[in-house]
Amino acid sequence: MDDPLDFIDFADILEHGDPGKWKFKGAKAGSPTPADSPNAQPGTMKHYDVDEDEFGDEIEVHDFRHPDGSFGDVKMIE
Amino acid sequence: MIAAETRELLRRLSSGRMDVADTGALEKFSANVLIEDIKNFYNILFQERQVGKKHEVGLARALKVEFSVRRHPNSLFAPIYLHPVLSKCLFVSSYEDTISEITMAASIHVLPRGGEAKEVTLKLGRGHKLDRTPDGWMIKPLERRSVTLSESLLSKRGWKFRALLP
Numbered sequence: 734m735d736d737p738l739d740f741i742d743f744a745d746i747l748e749h750g751d752p753g754k755w756k757f758k759g760a761k762a763g764s765p766t767p768a769d770s771p772n773a774q775p776g777t778m779k780h781y782d783v784d785e786d787e788f789g790d791e792i793e794v795h796d797f798r799h800p801d802g803s804f805g806d807v808k809m810i811e
Numbered sequence: 812m813i814a815a816e817t818r819e820l821l822r823r824l825s826s827g828r829m830d831v832a833d834t835g836a837l838e839k840f841s842a843n844v845l846i847e848d849i850k851n852f853y854n855i856l857f858q859e860r861q862v863g864k865k866h867e868v869g870l871a872r873a874l875k876v877e878f879s880v881r882r883h884p885n886s887l888f889a890p891i892y893l894h895p896v897l898s899k900c901l902f903v904s905s906y907e908d909t910i911s912e913i914t915m916a917a918s919i920h921v922l923p924r925g926g927e928a929k930e931v932t933l934k935l936g937r938g939h940k941l942d943r944t945p946d947g948w949m950i951k952p953l954e955r956r957s958v959t960l961s962e963s964l965l966s967k968r969g970w971k972f973r974a975l976l977p
Contacts, residue, residue, distance in 0.1 A: 735862075735863055739862055740862060740863065740865055742867070742902065742904050742911075742912050742914070742940075742942075743858060743867060743869060743902055743968060744902050744912070744914035744916070744938075744940050744953065745940075746958070746960070746968070747916075747919070747933055747935045747953075747956060747958055748935070748953060748954070748956055748958075749958075750958050750960075751958075751960055751961070751964055753964070770945065779945075787958070795944075795945075803863050803864055804863055804864070804865075805864065805906050805907075806906060806911055806943070806944075806945075807865075808942060808944060810944075811951070
């Protein structure tokens, strides 16, 4: 299984530092949940994690995990 | 997407003013075609990486060189260093040829720290980031920020150090 932090956009690294130094604070309540978009591949799950960035700010990492273990649309949310 | 449309899209993104029609166009076009189009006027490719189904590129319109002075303790002499500045930068990310993100930044100053740690400080200029989310496209401003990263992280993320040479 890949690490969702490997998929963080570089612009977000410039704003929030090295994802390898972010502190995982836990999954959000209700995560994971099945992806309900009409385009979602059956079995895809949405994950919402809470992290602390390199500067101590709380951020969220949202991602879609497909049944084959691949990731789609990993996003960092402030 | 033709070059004129791409230019207009980037002009609006740089001003932070995007509307539904602009983002609707992004849904329709191939990320690979858009990136090839953008490369016609952002012709410095300083970052590229494929990870899983994600493709990322970092492009700039110009590479400048600035002076910096670093004082050394125990020395009256202050050496002068040259460091690269990527000007008018653009990051584009896609998953399976669908655009996921476009970020514009006025500049990125690249300041090698030297020493054993092999770190680089990147100073980001102002800009905007346009993200495709499950709730639609969202635009957010980027503030000036400095971050120090290891050379190994930059290599892993596909930074092309040779592109930073004048």
